[in-house]
Amino acid sequence: MEAPKREMTYTQLRIIAALVMLILGFIGVIVTDIIKDGAWKYWQFLCVVYAVMSLALSWHVKKKGWKRSVLTIWHELAHWTGLIGAIFIVSYFVGVGLVSRFIASLLTLILLSLATYLAGIYIETTLIFVGVILGIFALGIAFTAVYLYSILLPLTVVAAIILIIFIYHTQKKTHP
Numbered sequence: 001m002e003a004p005k006r007e008m009t010y011t012q013l014r015i016i017a018a019l020v021m022l023i024l025g026f027i028g029v030i031v032t033d034i035i036k037d038g039a040w041k042y043w044q045f046l047c048v049v050y051a052v053m054s055l056a057l058s059w060h061v062k063k064k065g066w067k068r069s070v071l072t073i074w075h076e077l078a079h080w081t082g083l084i085g086a087i088f089i090v091s092y093f094v095g096v097g098l099v100s101r102f103i104a105s106l107l108t109l110i111l112l113s114l115a116t117y118l119a120g121i122y123i124e125t126t127l128i129f130v131g132v133i134l135g136i137f138a139l140g141i142a143f144t145a146v147y148l149y150s151i152l153l154p155l156t157v158v159a160a161i162i163l164i165i166f167i168y169h170t171q172k173k174t175h176p
Contacts, residue, residue: 010061017057018126021050021116022133028109029137033144037101040094043108047087050116051080058123076123083115102145109138 024046032039058076090107093099099107117131 013057013060014124014126017053017124018130021053021127021130024049025130025134025137029141032102032105032109032141036105036145039105040101040108043105043112044087044091047080047083047108047112047115050112051083054080054116054119054123054127061124076119079119080115083111086111106138106142109134109141113138 028039028042028046031042055073055076059073062072087108090099090104090111094101094104113131113134115131116127116134120127120129120131
């Protein structure tokens with residue numbers, strides 16, 4: 001006998017979608033930190049992935065009421081198309097040299113954060129949380145880019161002092 005197929009519950013689908021979005025967003029933070037100019041393409045790609053995931057989640061949730069669902073999907077499709085249009089404008093700014101690829105990455109992340117947050121308002125409330133976290137990611141990237149050396153220099157000095165004290169005390173114990 002074959003085991004009956006068990007369909008994924010709405011809650012499980014919401015959690016999986018949110019986790020995947022957050023993990024992909026966090027990977028974007030790492031990519032932005034490591035390859036500042038290369039992250040631009042990643043964030044563009046991620047906007048499409050988020051749009052597809054959001055639309056799929058919405059379709060799954062609303063597939064019971066077909067007429068309402070089709071109208072809602074068109075609204076949501078227009079929402080995500082607006083995001084892609086805004087990213088196209090940012091791409092134009094990069095192309096003409098007004099904005100660097102790093103700044104374009106941050107702008108795209110902010111646009112994605114806003115689009116995801118707004119999608120959370122009328123599609124699925126879990127996306128509100130994802131949008132807020134993406135906004136925090138953008139702040140973190142900007143803070144790190146501006147204050148990295150201001151943070152690392154004192155940390156390095158403190159680490160060096162701790163290391164010197166540790167070595168001094170270790171030497172003192174082994175050679176009284």
